Amino acid sequence: MIGIALFGAGTIGRIHARNVAADPGCALRWVVDRDLGRAEALAAQHGGRATDDVARALVDDGVGAVIIGSSTSAHREHLMACIAAGRPTLCEKPVSDDLDDARRCIEAANKAGVRVAVGFNRRYDAHHRAVHLRIREGAIGKVEMLHLVSRTNPPAPAPASVQASGGMLREKGAHHYDLAAWMAGAEPVEVFAAGDCLVDPGYSAYGDVDTAVLTLRFDSGALASFSFSRRAAHGFEEMIEVFGSEGMLESRRQPALGVALWTKGSMNEVGLHGSWYERFSPTYEEELRQFLRLAAGESVEIATLSDGVRAQAVAEAAIVALRQRGMQRIAKIW
Amino acid sequence: MIGIALFGAGTIGRIHARNVAADPGCALRWVVDRDLGRAEALAAQHGGRATDDVARALVDDGVGAVIIGSSTSAHREHLMACIAAGRPTLCEKPVSDDLDDARRCIEAANKAGVRVAVGFNRRYDAHHRAVHLRIREGAIGKVEMLHLVSRTNPPAPAPASVQASGGMLREKGAHHYDLAAWMAGAEPVEVFAAGDCLVDPGYSAYGDVDTAVLTLRFDSGALASFSFSRRAAHGFEEMIEVFGSEGMLESRRQPALGVALWTKGSMNEVGLHGSWYERFSPTYEEELRQFLRLAAGESVEIATLSDGVRAQAVAEAAIVALRQRGMQRIAKIW
């Protein structure tokens, strides 16, 4: 039974708190938030004690692992404290707004021998994972092309929110650059991006786009394309295709139900899930299970700190490519 | 190049005439119809000479094979004439309204050594055939259960038309009893039927039903169920499922197009074909190709005269079962 300190009692913190409480292998020991009232409310619901002081939780010997779900700007500081305290940590992405800082986190974790996982929850989606495993088993030979679609159900986030999130190519992008690298089994080397504000011209005031197509080249020669939009009227749309020398694998759009209505000239199925949470809530439970195994010293396949920094490096290069309208090399700092 | 005499210049005759004209392996030599004008019109369009005299066509040495598409009441007489003339014949089903007469046709053909095929065109549907072949290859082990659906797009036939057609359990049924036996690789031994007039009470005046569920048992122990309706608002619906000891095969409902529209909460595909002819016209071309090979003396898999009589025997027993509300044994006269 592993005691968990949870940093952050916001949206993602609440998801983790509920899963920690439900998992028989761990228990919530601390909820830490700058807003102490928010921490107390979450602890009251799912167990553990509340504090606004990270250090207080980290000195507790009963804390076997930490989950960082605080605001992005606090990630680096919180992660460095966990590393210093020698606690296995699951950190939400991005690791840091600054790539150099992110790289320093890798170095610190390596030096201290602390195990750090990054919250790429989509890797634990059963469908995506089955595709990954089949690729590794050789079902499609050598991976040559990938196509990843992520288009999100309304409402689109308010344009002003991109200041905090870092914009679509970072926030949404990082998950998918990671999935692509994980599927390709290769390292990204250069990236191109084209985009525009077709959903809401308001994004342009913040230098962001809401519609984008990207091209990513891997060191294996494989080429990935990405289709991103901030608004899919038809629901939460996510899909991955991986084409190889001997066939193709798809992690398909998931229908919300397996019901079909046939009428004149038409066959109508229930379409996409209405939200990200409907589609992906099980991935957080599986992510927690894998992280507990990591914290227990087992050898597990999980997104590492290096995976997290790699996806950030792709995002930064993509933003440069978008502006410079040309392929951009990705510095390998992870 | 085989010369064809076509008996009957009605709907089915016109389909055969066009296919004969288009097939490089044969040519239309005679069109025979009691209505000479109708025969002449069809010959003018697709070649050959017109007559209202079956005998005149059969004495022509240039006639290498005959296709009988005349009215049901004329089938027996026409087929007997073809057998007497020693011509390979493709006869539309049913062979005869009378089972004893039908059995005598088998005996005559066997005695004369004349090759007779029966027009079960669905056997030449590429989808159904692929299922049949995979069963024979052992893909699902031993066949144990079958389910066949045939529900037809509007308009339903006029109730009075069942006097000529023999009713739904004969007309529609025969095709599907044949498909079931062909898929099962077994002989039918008993049958049950339940039905009603849910589409049009007018059928009851003619002793017919427009909606029916049947159960057919084969000598292998396999059980088949059938769902028939005279009216499917959603189009021409036909489907076969075959369940075996090691898996299941489906010949699925065929969508008219492979187009999908995703909108909020829904994924909409193009549905069924709007008519029997849209769905099955290619089967007549393939049937002709197989029949030409039969006529040329090759060994081909084609529906034989015995297959035709077998399906009729099932139909007659099903009609008794419907009235007597119990399982009915099928006399093996084929």
Place this chain on the structure above:
Amino acid sequence: MIGIALFGAGTIGRIHARNVAADPGCALRWVVDRDLGRAEALAAQHGGRATDDVARALVDDGVGAVIIGSSTSAHREHLMACIAAGRPTLCEKPVSDDLDDARRCIEAANKAGVRVAVGFNRRYDAHHRAVHLRIREGAIGKVEMLHLVSRTNPPAPAPASVQASGGMLREKGAHHYDLAAWMAGAEPVEVFAAGDCLVDPGYSAYGDVDTAVLTLRFDSGALASFSFSRRAAHGFEEMIEVFGSEGMLESRRQPALGVALWTKGSMNEVGLHGSWYERFSPTYEEELRQFLRLAAGESVEIATLSDGVRAQAVAEAAIVALRQRGMQRIAKIW
């Protein structure tokens, strides 16, 4: 917060115990089992006290509702005790081995004004429920034909087990007769059954079959067919099709994953779930939620005691039909 007394600590009891513990609207207060050790083990895991005495639990004012998951032979006695104690009850099916006894349970519950639900969990499957709702909304007009498939992944139950379960047409059948009536919105009036032992001849020693096709007629005129097998090599197979005057609805076979592999000449998807529990475990959670609302006095759509007895009456008539090889009228005792 409703206190629950759970009767029976076997397989189905354990499912209910876990769901009661996880549901925020109720708590496990008593686990009752003739085998006290088994009751204690389950209470230790999910809460509440253990006893081997039904009466002790029923006198507890803290018990707001009862779930009966005891052995079939105890159902009637346990249910009568719950009715006498005035406790809202969810009773696993069948209500009783004896139809007259079952009918007396309905009378007792009605007289006492006690709310009794029957455990037809499939009604709470999201896919089946969506089909039901669309029918009620008029999506396919008037229901005319239904087809229900239930074929179960290996291993098949041991032949000797049918003595306790009552055989396939009762055990498996009751769920599907209920689904058919619920979909049709009509009352069953007569039934036919044909079956055989194709999976294991050992069933015949107990008068049972392992493969069966049934026909059920409703008072609306609608006709349902059923395909049952004790062994589906391809997994846990369940499917419902409902054909109406204006179209058709399907609750499709559920693939375990949405992954496709394309290789030469083939597109391969992940197939069926490997077991009943993988497919249907969420239905027990939803059933509990609906039952808690019923117990709280809300008006909910749930399978009632009459629904349970109706399905039993169909099963008994089907067994007679199987032997007598003819349509069998169903006495309306519910």
Place this chain on the structure above:
Amino acid sequence: MIGIALFGAGTIGRIHARNVAADPGCALRWVVDRDLGRAEALAAQHGGRATDDVARALVDDGVGAVIIGSSTSAHREHLMACIAAGRPTLCEKPVSDDLDDARRCIEAANKAGVRVAVGFNRRYDAHHRAVHLRIREGAIGKVEMLHLVSRTNPPAPAPASVQASGGMLREKGAHHYDLAAWMAGAEPVEVFAAGDCLVDPGYSAYGDVDTAVLTLRFDSGALASFSFSRRAAHGFEEMIEVFGSEGMLESRRQPALGVALWTKGSMNEVGLHGSWYERFSPTYEEELRQFLRLAAGESVEIATLSDGVRAQAVAEAAIVALRQRGMQRIAKIW
């Protein structure tokens, strides 16, 4: 009945010859080829007279329309001759190897008032066309993103063949740039391409790639991505997705058959067609029908000479973008 002069008796010429012979609205009047023997053989099979002299066919008053299926290098000269002779013409793409020459063809046709269609046969695919029509009807609102996949079944063309074909971004690409513009209802303005030789390094000797990802921007703001490969082990793969402000439309990969095999843990369908011709032969028949209507003076939706030149202009810019590794503006010369 329109008399057709066919220029070119090679692969594509033979397809056109057969379709002309089979279409009741036209007849083959001339087959023209530099190789007179080849022309004679084709005329013998499908009708008409043979010559190696284009002019001889064009002076024949019985020629109502011309189909140019000669080698690419002869297109411009043949098309100019047809325009000079005032004959409605269907010209295979590309119009000319040289964009300036191609533009001059447009000018000449416009000046002479001669109707010229270009052989983008995929526009007549029933599935693609249905998507196009639904977009025009407003089914998905404003088009924002497109994704087109074209990956071709083995064997890949010999590397040396790209000298004649112009390479993958021209030969394969032009069809898909045209489809994208047709679907988007907009004009292409800039393009990016990334590619490599992953299938066969031999292509690099000719400056070509066999695997490529492209991004195309339209004047409407819409962004298209393209995935091209010279070798798809799983068959002839073609697919189009169009994402709009109100939903998404797909012209899906077409399975060769509608057959499904369920075995343990798996559902197996028949996959893609084995070749381009299996998939697209019907499009040539429909293209001919539309062209005959154009030649008869009707107003039809058909790919025009300008459409042909537009696709070539995209291809040329894509090749520059591939080399320069950046977005490339497309000069609007059509």
